[in-house]
Amino acid sequence: MAFQRYPRAVLSRLQDEIPHDIKRRGLEHVAQEQMHMAADEFSEVYLPLASLIQRRISALQTIHAQTADALNADPITTPFIIGLAGSVAVGKSTSAKLLQYALSAWPEHRDVALVTSDGFLFPNAELEQRGMLERKGFPESFDGNRLIDFLMRLKSGETGVTAPIYSHVAYDVLPNEGQVIQTPQIVIVEGINVLQPHLPEGSDDHLFASDFFDYSIYVHADEALIKQWYTQRFLALTEAAVNDPQSFYSRFAPLTGEQRMAVVDFVWSTINGKNLNDHILPTRLRADLILHKGSDHGVTHFEMRNR
Numbered sequence: 001m002a003f004q005r006y007p008r009a010v011l012s013r014l015q016d017e018i019p020h021d022i023k024r025r026g027l028e029h030v031a032q033e034q035m036h037m038a039a040d041e042f043s044e045v046y047l048p049l050a051s052l053i054q055r056r057i058s059a060l061q062t063i064h065a066q067t068a069d070a071l072n073a074d075p076i077t078t079p080f081i082i083g084l085a086g087s088v089a090v091g092k093s094t095s096a097k098l099l100q101y102a103l104s105a106w107p108e109h110r111d112v113a114l115v116t117s118d119g120f121l122f123p124n125a126e127l128e129q130r131g132m133l134e135r136k137g138f139p140e141s142f143d144g145n146r147l148i149d150f151l152m153r154l155k156s157g158e159t160g161v162t163a164p165i166y167s168h169v170a171y172d173v174l175p176n177e178g179q180v181i182q183t184p185q186i187v188i189v190e191g192i193n194v195l196q197p198h199l200p201e202g203s204d205d206h207l208f209a210s211d212f213f214d215y216s217i218y219v220h221a222d223e224a225l226i227k228q229w230y231t232q233r234f235l236a237l238t239e240a241a242v243n244d245p246q247s248f249y250s251r252f253a254p255l256t257g258e259q260r261m262a263v264v265d266f267v268w269s270t271i272n273g274k275n276l277n278d279h280i281l282p283t284r285l286r287a288d289l290i291l292h293k294g295s296d297h298g299v300t301h302f303e304m305r306n307r
Contacts (some may be wrong), residue, residue, distance in 0.1 A: 002285065002305060002306060003247065003290065003303040003304060003305055003306065004111055004303065004304050005301060005302075005303050006301060006303070006304065006307055007277075007301050008044065008045065008298075008299055008301055008302070010302055011044065011045050011048040011049060011302065012044040012045070012048065014048035014052070015043060015047065015048060015053055016043065017051065018047055018048070021201045022047070022105045022107075022288055023043065023047060023105070025104075025105040026042065026043075026047055026050075026101055026102050026104075026105035026193050026277055027042065027043070028229070029101035030042050030098070030101055031106065033097070033101070035097070035098070038094065038098060041077045041098065041248075041298055041299065042098050042101065042102065042185050043287070044255075045093075045098075045291075045298075045299045046098040046099050046101070046102040047101065047102045047105070049099065050099060050102035050103045050106070050182055050190070053082070053103065053215060054088070054108075055105070055227045056214070056215060057080050057108075057109070057186070057214075060080065060214065064076070076157055077157065077260075078154065078155050078156070078157050078216045079113075079154055079155075079184050079185060079186055079187045079216075080109075080185065080186045080212065080215070081151065081155070081186075081187050081188075081189060081213050081222045082099070082187070082188045082189070082214055082215045082216070082217065083191070083194040083209065083210055083213040083215075083216040083217070083287075084096050084099070084188055084190040084191075084194070084196060084213065084216070084217045084218075084219065085188050085190075085193070085194045085216070085217070085218050085280070085283055085284075085287065086190060086192065086193040086218055086219030086220065087192065087193065087219075087221075087223075087226050087272070087276045087281070088137065088192060088226070088230060088272045088276070088278070089226055089227075089229040089230035089233055089272075090219050090220070090221050090226050090229070090277075091115070091219060091221075091229070091293060091297050092190050092191070092192075092219050093190065095190075095217075095291065096114055096116075096188050096190040097114065097220050099188060100112050100154065100188055103186055103188075104186075104302075109184075109185030109186050110185075111182075111183065111184040111185055111186075112184060112185065112186040112187075112188065113181050113184040113186070113187045113188070114187075114188045114190065115179060115181070115187060115188070115189050115190070115193055116166060116189075116190050117142070117147060117189060117190065117191025117192070117193055117194050118141050118165075118166035118168075118173075118191055118221065119145050119146050119163055119164035119165050119166045119173060119179075119189075120144075120146055120150075120164060121136065121137075121141055121142055121166060122141055122142070122146040122173075123173045124136075124171070124172045124173075125171060125286075127141055128193075131231055134270070134271065135271070135301070137192060137193075137195055137271065137272070137275050138275050138279060139193060139196050141280055142193050143192070144209070145165075148207050148208075148209060148212075150163055150187070151212035152207075152211060152212065154181065154187060154212070155212050156247065158183075159182055159183050160180055160182060161180070162178040162180050162181070163178060163179045163181060163208070163248050164177075164179075164181065165177045165178060165179055168237070169237070169241075169244075169246075169248065169249070170246070170247070170248055171248030171249075173261075176186070178244075185215075186290065189213070190238050191230070191274070192280050193209075193279075193280075194196075194210065194213075194216075195209075195210050195216060195218065195283035195284075195286045195287060195288070196208070196209075196279060196280075196283050197210070197283075210286060214290075215288050216286065216287045216288050216289070217287055217288065217289045217290075217291060217293050218254070218283065218284040218286075218287035218289070219289070220284055220290050220291065220293065221292065221293040222294050223273065223276065223277075225293070225295055226276070227268050227273065229297075230264070230268065230272060231261075231264050234260070234263075234264050234267075235248075235260060235264075237249045238253055238255075238260060239253075241253050246273065257264045277290060287305070288304070288305045289302060289303070289304050289305070290302060290303040290304075
């Protein structure tokens with residue numbers, strides 16, 4: 001069997017091995033971001049998970065140092081890159097942030113960068129020109145060459161690498177804006193497409209984004225739950241757009257409740273649900289770790305790859 005299943009309690013027990021000052025720093029991050037509802041989840045799942053990843057980072061650093069010593073060369077310092085994938089609305093962003101706060105609690109790597117692959121979508125204007133606007137989020141709607149170039153530059157030890165920024169309110173990549181990644185010890189790359197073995201357009205390098213990951217995580221939940229969460233997010237964004245004409249969701253604000261639900265059902269059946277089943281869900285078996293979420297968004301159990 002490729003994966004071994006463990007209950008959440010296995011991670012929770014690891015809390016006792018984490019030094020108190022690391023727990024305190026991590027919880028301070030959560031409090032500063034006003035994520036109080038996630039405090040238990042952070043302590044019982046993400047801090048222990050960060051502890052396991054920290055052991056992997058230490059082991060990899062030892063291997064790099066030993067290799068450099070054997071070759072009589074200076075060790076090359078590059079960031080440890082974590083890919084975090086999963087469906088639209090499954091809670092990837094929250095999971096990625098909690099993992100970021102947990103990992104940055106370790107004094108060895110206070111600088112943990114978080115990048116979303118949504119920024120590597122082609123802009124809406126280009127998607128429309130290509131006739132792909134209705135397939136936004138599908139593998140071909142991403143600028144895979146740009147994402148791979150970004151990851152390659154990080155793994156080459158380059159500093160000041162810029163990632164594009166996406167706005168869910170504007171529903172588009174923000175022009176002339178970027179997130180500059182300086183010299184982090186760890187970079188978390190979160191997005192629906194990051195584990196997809198999709199060959200970028202016009203590329204003959206046969207490189208995938210996951211080739212640059214030192215560890216990969218897939219966030220999973222039953223499709224019925226994910227659709228429910230997507231519905232809640234869509235309705236919340238639409239309601240918030242009632243007085244915000246700049247929001248992409250303002251076009252749905254005049255609709256009745258029934259009409260809004262019809263939009264949700266259409267988008268799920270033709271775009272998000274189809275993309276999940278055809279492209280995103282199959283990538284979970286490429287991950288090192290699968291986090292399973294329940295109806296309260298909490299992790300119920302996890303599966304770890306045997307290798």
